[in-house]
Amino acid sequence: MDWKTGRLPLTGMRVVDWTVYWAGPFLGMMLHDLGAEVIKVESPSNWDSMRTVIDVNRYAGDKKRPMTAQERANVNQHYNEWNRGKLSLGVELREERGRQIVLDLAAKSDIFIENHRPGAKHKLGVAYEDVKAVRPDVIYLSLSGYGQTLPERDAMALGAPVELASGLFSLNGYLNDDTPAKTGFSYGDPVGALAALSALLLAVRHRRKTGEGQYIDVAMRDALSFGIGAAFTDWSANHTERPRRGNRHPVYAPQGVYRAQGEDAWVAISVRDDADWAALGLALGSPDWHGDAHYADAQGRRDRHDEIDGHIEAWTSQRSARECETLLQNHGVPAGAVLDLQQVGEDPQLAARGAFQEIEHPAFGTEVRASSQWGRGDEPQPIDMPAPCFGQHNHDVLSRILGMDGAAIAELERDCVISDEISATDD
Amino acid sequence: MCALEDLRVVELSETAAAAFAGRLCADAGAEVVLVEPPEGHPLRREGPFCGPASQNVSAVHLHVNAGKRSVTLDSETQADELRALVDSADVFLTDWATSALEPLALDTGALQKRAPRLVITQVTPFGDTGPYRTYAGTNIVELALGGQLKITGDPDKPPLSNYGSQAEYQAGLSAFAGTVANVLLRDASGEGEYLDLSIQDVVATHSEHRGPALNLGAVANRAGLSVSATYGVYPCADGFVYLTAFAPPLWERLKAVVGLDELEDERFATQAARLEHNDELQAVLTGWTLGKTSDELRTFARRGDPMTVMETPERLLASEQWRNRGVAHEVDRVTVLGPPWPHEEPPRHAPALGDANEAQL
Numbered sequence: 209m210d211w212k213t214g215r216l217p218l219t220g221m222r223v224v225d226w227t228v229y230w231a232g233p234f235l236g237m238m239l240h241d242l243g244a245e246v247i248k249v250e251s252p253s254n255w256d257s258m259r260t261v262i263d264v265n266r267y268a269g270d271k272k273r274p275m276t277a278q279e280r281a282n283v284n285q286h287y288n289e290w291n292r293g294k295l296s297l298g299v300e301l302r303e304e305r306g307r308q309i310v311l312d313l314a315a316k317s318d319i320f321i322e323n324h325r326p327g328a329k330h331k332l333g334v335a336y337e338d339v340k341a342v343r344p345d346v347i348y349l350s351l352s353g354y355g356q357t358l359p360e361r362d363a364m365a366l367g368a369p370v371e372l373a374s375g376l377f378s379l380n381g382y383l384n385d386d387t388p389a390k391t392g393f394s395y396g397d398p399v400g401a402l403a404a405l406s407a408l409l410l411a412v413r414h415r416r417k418t419g420e421g422q423y424i425d426v427a428m429r430d431a432l433s434f435g436i437g438a439a440f441t442d443w444s445a446n447h448t449e450r451p452r453r454g455n456r457h458p459v460y461a462p463q464g465v466y467r468a469q470g471e472d473a474w475v476a477i478s479v480r481d482d483a484d485w486a487a488l489g490l491a492l493g494s495p496d497w498h499g500d501a502h503y504a505d506a507q508g509r510r511d512r513h514d515e516i517d518g519h520i521e522a523w524t525s526q527r528s529a530r531e532c533e534t535l536l537q538n539h540g541v542p543a544g545a546v547l548d549l550q551q552v553g554e555d556p557q558l559a560a561r562g563a564f565q566e567i568e569h570p571a572f573g574t575e576v577r578a579s580s581q582w583g584r585g586d587e588p589q590p591i592d593m594p595a596p597c598f599g600q601h602n603h604d605v606l607s608r609i610l611g612m613d614g615a616a617i618a619e620l621e622r623d624c625v626i627s628d629e630i631s632a633t634d635d
Numbered sequence: 636m637c638a639l640e641d642l643r644v645v646e647l648s649e650t651a652a653a654a655f656a657g658r659l660c661a662d663a664g665a666e667v668v669l670v671e672p673p674e675g676h677p678l679r680r681e682g683p684f685c686g687p688a689s690q691n692v693s694a695v696h697l698h699v700n701a702g703k704r705s706v707t708l709d710s711e712t713q714a715d716e717l718r719a720l721v722d723s724a725d726v727f728l729t730d731w732a733t734s735a736l737e738p739l740a741l742d743t744g745a746l747q748k749r750a751p752r753l754v755i756t757q758v759t760p761f762g763d764t765g766p767y768r769t770y771a772g773t774n775i776v777e778l779a780l781g782g783q784l785k786i787t788g789d790p791d792k793p794p795l796s797n798y799g800s801q802a803e804y805q806a807g808l809s810a811f812a813g814t815v816a817n818v819l820l821r822d823a824s825g826e827g828e829y830l831d832l833s834i835q836d837v838v839a840t841h842s843e844h845r846g847p848a849l850n851l852g853a854v855a856n857r858a859g860l861s862v863s864a865t866y867g868v869y870p871c872a873d874g875f876v877y878l879t880a881f882a883p884p885l886w887e888r889l890k891a892v893v894g895l896d897e898l899e900d901e902r903f904a905t906q907a908a909r910l911e912h913n914d915e916l917q918a919v920l921t922g923w924t925l926g927k928t929s930d931e932l933r934t935f936a937r938r939g940d941p942m943t944v945m946e947t948p949e950r951l952l953a954s955e956q957w958r959n960r961g962v963a964h965e966v967d968r969v970t971v972l973g974p975p976w977p978h979e980e981p982p983r984h985a986p987a988l989g990d991a992n993e994a995q996l
Contacts, residue, residue: 215820370943373944391801410976435799439799445969474794537770549855552781
């Protein structure tokens with residue numbers, strides 16, 4: 209992939225992105241990063257709730273008055289994170305003329321993605337059959353919590369709770385604890401989005417070879433479960449419940465998260481093998497305890513893990529997390545400061561690879577956004593467009609792609625079939 | 636989907652990210668040759684095991700190496716054979732650092748001269764550029780420096796790694812998608828491509844609360860099981876359930892299914908009031924969930940009520956939903972999950988050590 213020459217794999221392809229919240233929008237954004245033109249479709253009566261469901265500014269402790277739904281629709285920092293690079297079409301899908309516009313657009317597109325509740329696409333008449341009728345080779349992908357099959361099809365799914373349904377939650381937890389633990393964010397979303405992207409790219413290759421489109425049904429839960437697939441294989445062979453292992457590793461010993469100097473400051477350290485163990489001794493200045501013959505091999509270190517953790521933490525707690533990281537890494541020991549999300553934004557490695565870049569957003573102002581994860585390095589792929597305001601590209605999409613004239617567009621506006629405002633009332 | 640059936644992938648890996656990407660290539664129909672040292676891939680020795688531990692058949696090996704062929708090579712004494720294998724591939728997938736590949740002339744610079752049509756995917760802890768490119772990384776270190784570790788776990792305990800190798804898994808999915816994207820480019824141009832993927836980059840990209848942190852100064856921290864009374868995990872009679880009534884219509888629906896008069900109280904009348912009386916609301920809802928079994932709650936969840944019930948691997952393997960979707964497959968007396976998209980062919984068994992030595996070398 210080479211953004212400088214415009215050599216991106218989906219250049220020339222168009223995507224109708226009828227998605228909400230995180231997983232679906234992130235999928236659409238990645239398709240843009242890979243070169244596609246992505247048109248985000250929302251309705252004035254049924255917009256992507258991510259725009260308004262959380263008043264991020266209030267959540268941030270901003271001293272200003274809470275914003276109205278209308279005001280916050282274009283500045284939400286979750287929405288703007290996962291929708292950059294898209295064009296926005298605000299069209300009323302419940303109106304027949306609105307539905308027809310979406311189908312006309314789909315007829316001129318290659319890919320259609322959606323992640324609404326499984327019944328919605330049929331109710332609104334924009335299901336695979338509807339799109340296929342106007343675009344026979346369309347690749348239509350539905351991303352949902354549990355898939356388009358019964359009996360769990362209609363269960364509500366969000367990226368955080370779906371972790372409970374995947375098996376992952378039941379296995380997470382502190383060492384030997386009875387209580388499971390939850391990943392600290394909506395983990396089903398990015399994993400579901402990447403699984404969906406993978407399936408879509410395979411379908412694109414299939415279409416380029418055969419001319420055939422297809423319908424793809426991807427479930428976030430299935431993608432999460434695949435990531436812990438070994439636990440399913442283990443169960444099938446051994447029928448044994450395993451104790452929770454917290455921050456420890458089946459092979460690496462010791463491994464843990466150790467307290468560093470400062471409030472809620474921590475450093476993660478892994479000793480993969482005896483060579484790492486020797487290097488750790490050198491990094492710590494060859495303390496007497498390190499030479500204990502019981503610690504010479506991994507089994508001995510696993511048997512005395514608590515004891516070793518105490519020795520290591522006595523050292524780490526006298527230093528900043530970054531200092532621990534540097535001293536250990538200089539000797540080749542895997543170690544990393546446990547960064548909070550502000551520190552992630554300041555990390556020199558992520559900065560050097562262009563992970564985060566500034567872009568001007570028409571409503572919010574200057575924003576910092578993550579760039580394409582496949583375009584990073586010494587010359588990172590630049591972020592080319594911010595997330596769109598609601599309905600920002602109605603005229604462009606209708607005239608350039610659908611060939612409508614000004615009078616026709618004005619009529620649609622007058623009849624509220626298209627709009628650049630959501631019809632929110634405040635909650 | 637056998638979209639990659641015309642491709643030959645050579646995988647030189649030690650950890651899970653590249654191994655996951657290779658597994659997905661096999662699921663998509665490619666011939667995947669896993670290059671292992673004579674003593675076997677390190678993941679074969681990462682328990683738990685299926686069968687005697689001495690045989691080094693780990694569950695993770697059976698999962699991430701399913702469908703691959705195995706070639707054993709000593710990279711020091713058989714470097715010529717290794718180069719010939721890589722040079723003749725369509726895709727070279729590796730998690731080796733450039734400093735380890737260079738002495739073997741398998742680094743990108745050397746490969747691009749010898750094999751200009753090769754699609755190269757190099758997935759490493761920190762990528763091949765920048766000040767940390769020589770740093771050592773493991774799953775937990777990548778979670779730490781990517782921002783996912785700090786926010787997982789209880790606020791009064793240390794940050795907690797989630798189960799398995801989740802940094803590596805996220806990067807494996809990303810490496811697979813990036814590889815297929817580069818194959819699409821090669822299909823059109825006939826020229827090779829190179830992807831330098833950093834696991835830290837992927838983890839940091841997926842850190843959900845980063846946008847608000849960097850643009851509004853709202854830095855999230857560990858919240859344990861419960862974000863709030865209307866968005867968090869509750870214990871039930873025989874397990875756990877996540878209640879997700881964070882928006883007004885969802886709250887109305889939860890109230891209807893819970894059916895307790897206490898919830899009509901004005902302390903819980905609006906979203907703001909519910910947040911203000913969070914602990915009282917949590918107590919009322921806990922009383923309700925503790926009186927329900929997972930099966931009772933599943934009935935509510937399946938009809939669309941705002942809740943999600945905890946499942947275990949055992950329970951999922953027996954579930955009707957997975958049977959209907961064809962998620963799990965019996966492969967040589969163990970269960971192996973298929974790829975996370977619709978597939979007709981079940982995965983094939985993970986290879987015995989060196990099962991393709993004769994055919995490939």
